[in-house]
Amino acid sequence: MAGAISHGVIAKLTQMITQEAAEEAAMVCNFTRDFEWLKKRLRTLSGGLKYADSLSTQDEPIKTWLHDVRDVAWDAEDIMEECAVRPLYTSSVTQSCVCNPGELLFRYKMGKRIQQVKERIRSITKDGEVLKLFRDLAPSNSEQPSSSAARMAVWKENSLLPSDSHPVAIEPKIQHLLSLINEPNVRVIAVVGMGGGGKTFLLQNFFERVKQRYEHSIWLPISQSYSVHKLQCDLASHVGDLEGRVKDVSDERAAELIHASLQGKRSLIVLDDVWRAAREDNIIRRLGLPIGVDSQCKIIVTTRNRVVGQNLDGRIYEMELLSKEESWQLFCAYAFPNYEGNSPLHQLKVVAHEVEKQCGRLPLALKTIGASLCGCTDSSEWNSKLSQLKESELHPEKEADNPDYRIIDILRLSYDSLPAALKPCFSYLSFFSEDEAINSEYLINLWIAEGFIPQGEDQLDVAWGYLHQLVKLCLVEVQDNTIDLIKYCKIHDLLLDLAVDISKENRCIFGVQDAFSSVKRILLGRKEIDDMVIVQNKTSCPRCLRTLSLYKNPLEKIEADFMSPMRLLRVLDLSHTQISTLPHYVGKQKLLRVLNLSYTRFKEVPICVRSLRSLFLLDLSFCEQLQRLPTWISELECLQHLNIHDCHDGLPSHMPKGIAELASLRVLRSDHLRLSIEDDELLKLEDVAKFTRLQELSLIVKHDKELKSVEDGILGQLLKLRHLSIASNFSRELHLPQNISALNDLQTLSVQNFAFPSWVCTLTNLRQLILLSCVCSDYPALEAMPNLIELRLYGNESCREVPKAFGRSSGFSKLRLLEILDFPLLEELPDLEDGAMAVLKIFGLIGCPRVKKVPEGLDRLRGLKELSYGFSGTDQFRDGLSEGGEVWNKIKAQNPHVSIRG
Structure with a gap:
């Protein structure tokens, strides 16, 4: 297990040494020869790790060797990253000059640490030779794709996930x-x-x-x-x-x-x-x-x-266990999805039988072991899994204390089958609590901050691909995937126990009762600790700490002495606490990449944040007392993701002009920005054109000058945009300019108080469309949009109909959610022809009191999960959909699982 962590760190470290990070570090520190030496030795160690990981059992000397490799790899990575970020903190050539006393001291310390690492690597290499771990292995086809195109293919292939597991005997x-x-x-x-x-x-x-x-x-x-x-x-x-x-x-x-x-x-x-x-x-x-x-x-x-x-x-x-036949059926649904019972598949059935014998035909084990074999056609892989099941260790004494121990031991086999790149991603799920809905975007940003994702322009896409793979392997559950990206996910309790066990093996602690010395991550989320507990442990907090999570604790402050030893933090999560100040030592965290201050009591962004030049994610959302951003925000040159939504009402009107200088910014998640017209110190709409890498933007157009800028094509210059929300507070009818159709990567679009854009159908990559209070006298052919998954239509006092074309055969071929809201004059909904909305799962009719009848064809939507009609319909309409009503019976006869509620 430590081998997977070590292999991931070494892969990242080798990449850093090969790429520009080493060049930047060498410019400052001139350790080029040392880095070349490290690169060669790390490749040797990587071969030993692959061989050690391939062993079905590992004796104590090998386990010790793996832990030594992990520790030295982490230390070497720390050195490399400290050197790589050094240019961010030297403001002039003079400061980085060798004759500068501060720079001279830095180089001396780094040189000494590098020599210590080299000595340790020499010793570890000798130990590996004694253990005969350096052998040639055939390349593993389970490793992550090497090319960017291959990684993207993995992600897009699995982007539309099944909405639920295969129900068997339920x-x-x-x-x-x-x-x-x-x-x-x-x-x-x-x-x-x-x-x-x-x-x-x-x-x-x-x-x-x-x-x-x-x-x-x-x-x-x-x-x-x-x-x-x-x-x-x-x-x-x-x-x-x-x-x-x-x-x-x-x-x-x-x-x-x-x-x-x-x-x-x-x-x-x-x-x-x-x-x-x-x-x-x-x-x-x-x-x-x-x-x-x-x-x-x-x-x-x-x-x-x-x-x-x-x-x-x-x-x-x-709760009855599955029968043998049901177990086989469930196992095949994940291990061999196209299996129809026409072939005996002897080896695979033997594996399934062994899973049954070892863990009592439990669905979770059958699914995860089955999914780990999905796509395998080589019987040797099935036999290998069978051998692992038979040889897996039995610990009667541990099973006596914890009846779930044996099941967790079986689940570990699925973890062992993961590609090395996915293993640290899975174990990091221990960051979260049981039964917690995990924000998937935050999760993948944590992976990036920790260095689990290969560097490159497509880093976010690769991270999403890793998450989809974990879902496909049944190691992560989808909590909410109405559209194609997984908004929230969760992890089963037993798999969380496994992730915690693996994390503990890799120096992560989860309670204040654990020793703080020599750990890499402290995760104290939701432990209900107090300020004094943090203070009492200050003396033993390690310098090498990478993650500190104190979220959802009733803390009001953190003492400076507690933070002072920590100089290598990558992640600091203080969300959902009562904290309103940060100790100045936070500004010393030169490697800090993620700072989560959401749901806290900050009235202004702490000045120490100004020094965090490596920061790429800053979350200030739901800081209700935060009224403005500081002018120095532009100095956070690596910032890619800024969350400032649901703060003080005045914040969207007080955006500093310097924010446009954040050249790396990809996500600006906010309430509708109300940009300045006259104040030269505040952000203006024409400044937005500088956000050349921006993928998410929300704004409101409130002046003629802004409207002209939009019409002149300001937004059309943001070619990377994937998510755009634009509103108007004009009383007259406005037309959204067609130049926005140049945004070919646009996936979600929300439009408010504009005339219905006829060109919207040219956005063929659009997955989510929200139209609020739009003039709808001339609807475009939305039903023909090839990739539309979610559609929300908000009407107004003048909207009287929804086009009959919406019910056309083959219309909305990928639509999963349709909501029609606030149409006070709407009386009729279009009937659905055969083949219309074939994959629709959620249909909502809200605030439409005059609708007289339920559209024909709803009963043919076999995939429909939820039909709601709040504050909608005449008495006749509602009577038909009430439990036992004529329409209710008709729909339930074809689709007994659908939820129908008023």
Whole structure:
């Protein structure tokens, strides 16, 4: 396992030495010969790592050797990066001159550290020779694609992911739960089963099936160390104005308020993954959920512990394992998707049988092991996997303490099968908490900051490709992928346990009780630690620390002494804390690339940030007291991603002119920018043309001068734009100029208060289109757009119809989501011909009160998952779609899984 980490670091380090990083470092430090020596020795070590990684078992000497390689590779990488960023912090030739005392001291220290690294590499190389690890190996076809084009092909091939896993034998289980929940005397159901047995997947499907029947349908994930009050607040957020009333009261008072609010109301509440078994820790009672005789509340609990179900005094539903035939069916769905049962595939079936024997036919293990073999046609690869399964170590003493240990051990085989480039990406998922919706964009930026992604112009695309591969291999779950990019993802609890184990092996700690010395990452997210705990550990915080995460903790400050030893941080996450100041030592973090201050109390950007010349992601979103950006923001020359949305209302009007000098800026995520007309110190629309690399922009046009700039083609110069949101606050009708159609890479477009652009259909790469309050007398042929996945239409007082062409056969061939909102005069929706909207999953009709009938053809949409009609339709329309109504029955007869709700 350490070999994968070491191999990734060495690959990156060799690339750095080969590319411009070494040239920049040599210009400052003149260590060219040392770098050439390192490059040759690292290639030798890389061969040893590949051989060690190929061994099915590794004895202690080899494990020790792998850890030594990892440590020296990390130290060498630190030296290289410190040298490479040195030019960012030397403002003149004089400062970088060897006669400068500061520069002379820097070179002396670097030279000494390089010599120490060289001595260690010599020793490690000798040890590797003794262990006979340096052997010629055939190139692995599992490594990441070498060329940019190949990487892009991997990403685009998998960009449209399946929306859910392959359901096997789930319908009988759903019907069983339905029969239980319909029993009038059943208030609590405990679904009991092993970890990875499919409890959550079953309940997710069941929840979607029945949630529209209840006034309140609430899903609460329960962590191992849950906070009752936080759960109460989460629950209250789904019930009217209850959240504000329970926020600042005791748990007991909050329970009373929740009980009173839910009593007598039809409610469905799922408590997913409850761990604690003690009778006095009855989570239902502590939350305040009503379960008395008069209650109409139904509560379903999933748990791995049967005692939990017994203590909750509910009906226990034992989660049945898959049969042998079902196991084979599920395994083949992932290992061999085109298998139809016509070939015996003997070796593959033996592998599936061994997975069944080793882990009890659990779906999670069958999926991950199967996915790791997907695409393999060589029986030797199947036999190799079979050997690994049979030879995997048994640890009865560990399994006694943790029943899930054996399953995690099996899942580790899927990790071992990963290409070296993907292994650190997977282990970094330990950064996040169980049941957490992970922002995928933030995740891949963390990978980049840590150096897991090869450098290059297409770095972001490669990172997205890695994430798609982890999804394809069932190591990451898709949380939300309405459009083709995965907005949110999550990781199964058992896979998270595996990621944590791997991270601990690679010097990462997850609690204040762990030793701080000689670690690379400290991840204390959501641990509810206080300021004093941080201060008390200040003396042992290591200089070599790369990641410090304190997010979602009630911290109000960090002492300077705590930060002072840290000089090699790449990631600092203080989001969701009460912090309003930063110690000046943060400015000493010359390698810091990601600084997350979102959801904090900063009134201004801390001055120490000015010194962070390597920073490429700065997140200030949801800093509600932040009113303006500093003029020195332009000095952050490496900044690529700036989040400033949902801050103080005045921030979009106070953008400093210097921000246009950020030549590397790719994403400027903000509320609609209200740019200046007269103030020469603030950003103007003509300055926006300087953002030649910008991929995301949101602005509002409010003056004639700005409108003329738009019409003259200012936005058409931003050829890299992928996401554009543009609005107008003019009272007269405006036409969005056609020169925007030159933005060939545009994937999402949001247009507000402009006449409907007839040229929008020329944007053939467009995936998401949002049209707000647009004049819609002349709709273009949107239904013919070849790649449109998401369409939201917001009407106005004059809009009376949606084109009948929308229902044309073969229209909207890739559309997954269609929402029609706020059309007060709309009376009719177009009927759907056979073949129209063939892959539509979500259809929403909101704020359209005059619609008289449901369009014909909705029942033919077999992939439809959700049909909603809030504040829409006449009585006749709503009666037909109510449960048991004529249209409801017709749709359900063809598609029983669809959720229909008003």
